[in-house]
Amino acid sequence: MTELIETIVKPLVDYPDEVVVTKSMNEGLVTYSLSVHKNDMGKVIGKHGRTAKSIRSVVNAAGANRNERIHLEIV
Template structure:
């Protein structure tokens, strides 16, 4: 899943080397923390959060086969 998130985000940003995805797994959920360069935050979030929502939709759909709830948090 980390590779999927990186593949989606890499073409959107100016500093692809600063992309970092961490996963925290509990017994009922998996939380992915996406970190990008501060200058790229607007590109990843998009107008009114549309890009972030689209990224989350793809990640949630890809992870639907897992029996845990997925969350994607975006930060610096």
């Protein structure tokens, strides 16, 4: 799942080397924290959060195939 998030986000940003995804698990919920360069934050969030919502939708759909509850945080 980490690779999926990186594959989606890296083409969107100006500093792809600074894209970091960390994973933590807590009682059946898998949380992925995405951190990017501060200048790329707006590109990842998008206008009115549309890009972030789209990324979360794709990640949640992939998690549904694995029967996992997934939460994506953008740090």
